[in-house]
Amino acid sequence: MKFAKEIENASYDLPSDWRPYLIHYKLLKKAIRLVVAELRTRGLLDIEKGGGQLKFSYEFDGDVKNPQPCIKITVDEAAARLIPDLIPTPSTTSILKIKLVKDSEFFHLLLQGLTHASVLQSTEQKRLSGTVDALETQLAKAASPKKQKEMYIWRDIFKLYMDASVFETNKKVDYSMQSFEKSKQQLQWFTKELERLNLASKLGSKNSKEALKRFLQMNSELADFKRFHSLNYTAMTKILKKHDKQSGLTARTEFPTFAKDNVAIVENVLLALYSTITSKLISIVPQIDNHNCPICFGIAWRPIRLECGHVFCVRCLIKAHRRKLFDCPVCRRKHAVGNADATNLDKSLQNFFMMYFPREIQEKRRENEKEQAMQDMEAITGRAWTMYSTRDSPCTIM
Numbered sequence: 001m002k003f004a005k006e007i008e009n010a011s012y013d014l015p016s017d018w019r020p021y022l023i024h025y026k027l028l029k030k031a032i033r034l035v036v037a038e039l040r041t042r043g044l045l046d047i048e049k050g051g052g053q054l055k056f057s058y059e060f061d062g063d064v065k066n067p068q069p070c071i072k073i074t075v076d077e078a079a080a081r082l083i084p085d086l087i088p089t090p091s092t093t094s095i096l097k098i099k100l101v102k103d104s105e106f107f108h109l110l111l112q113g114l115t116h117a118s119v120l121q122s123t124e125q126k127r128l129s130g131t132v133d134a135l136e137t138q139l140a141k142a143a144s145p146k147k148q149k150e151m152y153i154w155r156d157i158f159k160l161y162m163d164a165s166v167f168e169t170n171k172k173v174d175y176s177m178q179s180f181e182k183s184k185q186q187l188q189w190f191t192k193e194l195e196r197l198n199l200a201s202k203l204g205s206k207n208s209k210e211a212l213k214r215f216l217q218m219n220s221e222l223a224d225f226k227r228f229h230s231l232n233y234t235a236m237t238k239i240l241k242k243h244d245k246q247s248g249l250t251a252r253t254e255f256p257t258f259a260k261d262n263v264a265i266v267e268n269v270l271l272a273l274y275s276t277i278t279s280k281l282i283s284i285v286p287q288i289d290n291h292n293c294p295i296c297f298g299i300a301w302r303p304i305r306l307e308c309g310h311v312f313c314v315r316c317l318i319k320a321h322r323r324k325l326f327d328c329p330v331c332r333r334k335h336a337v338g339n340a341d342a343t344n345l346d347k348s349l350q351n352f353f354m355m356y357f358p359r360e361i362q363e364k365r366r367e368n369e370k371e372q373a374m375q376d377m378e379a380i381t382g383r384a385w386t387m388y389s390t391r392d393s394p395c396t397i398m
Helices: 003-011 016-021 025-041 101-144 148-164 177-196 206-247 250-258 260-284 312-322 347-356 357-383
Strands: 054-063 064-078 094-101 303-305 310-313
Touching: 003 025, 003 206, 016 206, 025 101, 025 206, 054 148, 054 250, 064 101, 064 250, 101 206, 101 260, 148 177, 148 260, 177 206, 177 250, 177 310, 206 250, 206 260, 260 303, 303 312, 303 347, 303 357, 310 312, 347 357
Parallel strands: none
Antiparallel strands: 054 064, 064 094, 303 310
């Protein structure tokens, strides 16, 4: 299937009011014929066959509102004879700048399409940003620490969402259709996992159920937004490739640099929307992985912040002291552990843990109590003990 038909079919999956903002691929294809016709008429298609010493470069003058592509040629007398509308100078070589009228019309049409698309992206950015803000307020209530059960369900939902990696969060957006298809597949996987794990049905409040519905709808709209840009980006890439193949020019190299401001706007919009979801929504319910002790990998309960800034649970630092390991286990800063005392307790972080991780703290306390009991028994009996109880330990008779 030809791309013109592919983009037409794919556009039907987009909201109907978005379709007029797609690049007009068919019109651009027709414009290329006029570009080639102009080059042929002026003898510029076959200029390399004329012999003599010839150097030429393809450049853009003007600006995005008025693009002026031209060919800059350094010619000798033999090559100049192939250009009917130019008169060679008396010198043996001449530098000529030839403005390409039909090529200018082609790029004016392409830039007009990109500018037109930027109008839609500006409108959609405001709308989606407003959706994120409203959802942030709704989720702050639905997943409040005061509603502990709901908060833990939302933590599982957001962890699943991050595992899905629906959208890019790095510094550069991939506009290819393959990237869109991957985002679509990951969003479908996320939705199916929600159903498989019954996370949606576990949400108790009406507010939470509505928030999840809006969250899924917002991601679906953002996927459509990415598809729109993927179609435009692919259309631009293919039409520039076709332009260069038929004209012999180098627009694929020169045009993106010339139009970088327009391209940057699109990229910045998508990255801003992706990062906003993470910063405003996902962060509402903190994940335990971001607050684990780097030694025992459990929650850093009774968090001790060393002078180097690294945080550990008090239990692990007590063990480090007993073993005379006084340097920071992460950055190896000298005596960072040895210098720590009760004043290094991060009380604000401790209060934060108590608010958002009550279950993990309770589990960590049980583990600490078991470990302390084991150490007490070792001190009393002089024998080595394990963390297993008698019931849990394997049978030694058989």
